[in-house]
Amino acid sequence: MTYCIGIRLKEGLVFCSDSRTNAGPDRVSTYGKLHRFSLPGERQLMLMTAGNLATSQAVVAQIERDLREDASFNVAKAQYVSDIADYIGKLGLNEQKKYASGGPGAGFNAEATYILGGQIKGQPTELYLVYPEGNHITVSEQYPFLQIGETKYGKPILDRIIRPDTDHETAMRCALVSMDSTMRSNATVGPPIELLYYAADTLADPAEYCRFEENDEYLVSLRRAWDDNIRRAFNDLPSLQAVFDRDL
Numbered sequence: 001m002t003y004c005i006g007i008r009l010k011e012g013l014v015f016c017s018d019s020r021t022n023a024g025p026d027r028v029s030t031y032g033k034l035h036r037f038s039l040p041g042e043r044q045l046m047l048m049t050a051g052n053l054a055t056s057q058a059v060v061a062q063i064e065r066d067l068r069e070d071a072s073f074n075v076a077k078a079q080y081v082s083d084i085a086d087y088i089g090k091l092g093l094n095e096q097k098k099y100a101s102g103g104p105g106a107g108f109n110a111e112a113t114y115i116l117g118g119q120i121k122g123q124p125t126e127l128y129l130v131y132p133e134g135n136h137i138t139v140s141e142q143y144p145f146l147q148i149g150e151t152k153y154g155k156p157i158l159d160r161i162i163r164p165d166t167d168h169e170t171a172m173r174c175a176l177v178s179m180d181s182t183m184r185s186n187a188t189v190g191p192p193i194e195l196l197y198y199a200a201d202t203l204a205d206p207a208e209y210c211r212f213e214e215n216d217e218y219l220v221s222l223r224r225a226w227d228d229n230i231r232r233a234f235n236d237l238p239s240l241q242a243v244f245d246r247d248l
Contacts, residue, residue, distance in 0.1 A: 001188035002149040004033055004048035005158070005175045006115040008127040008139050011168045012200040013117045016175035017048045018149075018183070019192045034194045035060055037067070037075050041203050043120045045075055045084065046196065050149035051112035051132065055095045059112065062091050081126035082136075085116050089134030096132065113148045118198070125200050153185040154178030168197050172208075173222070180223050193219070 007014040017033040033056075037045040047063075049056035066074040078084045092112055099110040111132035119125045129146045130136040139146055144164050147155065154177075161174045172195055182189045197208040212219045 001186065002033055002050045003151070003154060003179060003182045003186075003189045004050055004115055004148045005145060005154070005178060006046075006048065006117050006127050006129075006147075007145045007158075007162055007171050007175065008117065008125060008164070009144065009166055009168055009171055010164050010200075012202075013046070013119075013125050013127060013198045014168060014171045014175055015046050015048060015115070015117065015194075015196045015198075016172075016179055017194050018179060018189045019194065032192075032194065034196065036196075036206075037063070037118075038205050039076055040205060041121070043076070043118065044198055044203055044205070045081070045116070045118035046198065046206075047088070048115040048148065049112055050114075052110045055092060055110045055112040056114070058095045059088060059091045059114075063088070078120065080123060081116065081118055081120060082128065082138075085128040085130050085136040086134075088114055088116060089130050089136060092130065092132060093134045115146050115148055119200065119203065121203055125198075150182055150186050150189050154182040157181065168199075168208075172197060176212075176219070176222055177226050180219070180226065190214070191216075191219075 002018055004017040015034055019032055033049050035047045047060070049060070063075060067076055073087060075084050078087070092114070096110045113132055114130040115127070116130060117125070117127040126138065127146060128136045128138050129148065141164065143159065143162065145158050145162050157174055157178050162171060176193070176195060179193055191212060191214040193212040195210045195212070196206050198206045
């Protein structure tokens with residue numbers, strides 16, 4: 001399992017991913033889930049992956065091969081980021097077909113899910129979730145974020161904090177808290193944690209990128225501050241005693 005978050009703000013795009021893979025209790029390792037495709041001044045694209053590692057690795061390898069060999073369609077030729085989302089969906093389906101019922105590895109779950117975001121010159125920033133079936137969705141105006149992998153533990157903080165006009169510093173901290181909450185509740189999600197911010201309309205390599213190991217000083221201080229403040233907020237909740245007294 002894994003956990004990845006993509007956020008679309010007026011300021012730009014935020015991406016956060018873990019790096020843990022789990023193929024059983026004896027096969028836990030790390031593998032980066034955040035991939036970048038950069039043509040400075042022309043386009044900046046970020047891709048995060050969750051699900052079957054073999055499928056996602058093959059899809060990323062094919063994207064790189066098509067770009068290197070100048071295929072008839074590649075990420076450098078697309079007019080819109082949505083076109084690239086369609087392309088990734090097709091690549092994923094092609095990989096999954098290798099394990100379709102009746103073929104080699106029948107019954108093997110080869111599904112993978114992706115978050116694709118970025119900007120092409122002359123277009124706004126875009127953010128998409130690409131499903132294993134090949135189709136995709138984008139963010140809503142009210143909740144401008146997407147999640148893949150183990151999503152349930154980290155969603156409440158995103159629901160409460162993230163809005164289109166949220167500043168990117170706040171969004172990045174929120175993404176880290178969301179990630180930490182997920183790691184706390186699910187051992188299959190874990191560091192290193194990658195965090196990236198792309199500023200809209202720069203079309204340059206992201207200037208703000210961090211990679212956090214498990215005992216990173218900032219990550220530890222963030223976790224402690226969050227825990228302390230949650231306890232403080234809980235202790236400040238209205239007492240139930242007034243309800244009991246009212247109903248006497």
